[in-house]
């Protein structure tokens with residue numbers, strides 16, 4: 365584990381599948397007045413599917429291809445969150461949450477880079493993949509259960525519209541033609 369992993373692991377109790385489902389349902393409700401949150405939730409589900417595709421790939425080439433897509437999607441999503449949503453949290457009343465969010469996403473980027481150095485068909489690769497998947501799942505839970513519903517509940521319609529336009533702009537700018545259909 366990297367130092368960032370150890371810091372994150374030390375302060376993060378794990379939630380159950382039921383808690384994750386319930387947080388997502390609550391976040392979907394909160395997304396009614398915040399289009400950016402609906403898009404974020406769609407991207408979280410696509411990221412979960414991308415993790416599963418890496419694990420399920422039957423050979424080294426397929427696994428590398430799936431890993432490349434996972435990395436692209438995770439980076440596009442994190443760039444948009446880091447440029448638009450975490451600053452809005454920090455400028456509101458969630459400075460500590462914003463700092464934790466940046467730290468966790470840095471950890472995921474380091475672990476994804478480490479994954480690229482491993483034999484894709486090895487047990488070590490699968491162990492690392494599961495470690496990153498678990499860390500990202502926890503980060504997503506924090507976003508969906510607390511951080512983003514709190515940001516979405518700020519009763520400023522102009523702010524919510526601006527966040528929606530800016531999140532989409534930054535995500536699409538990174539993803540380019542890959543953004544079609546996401």
Ligand SMILES: [Fe+2]
Pocket residue numbers: 404408441445504507
């Ligand atoms: Fe996210």
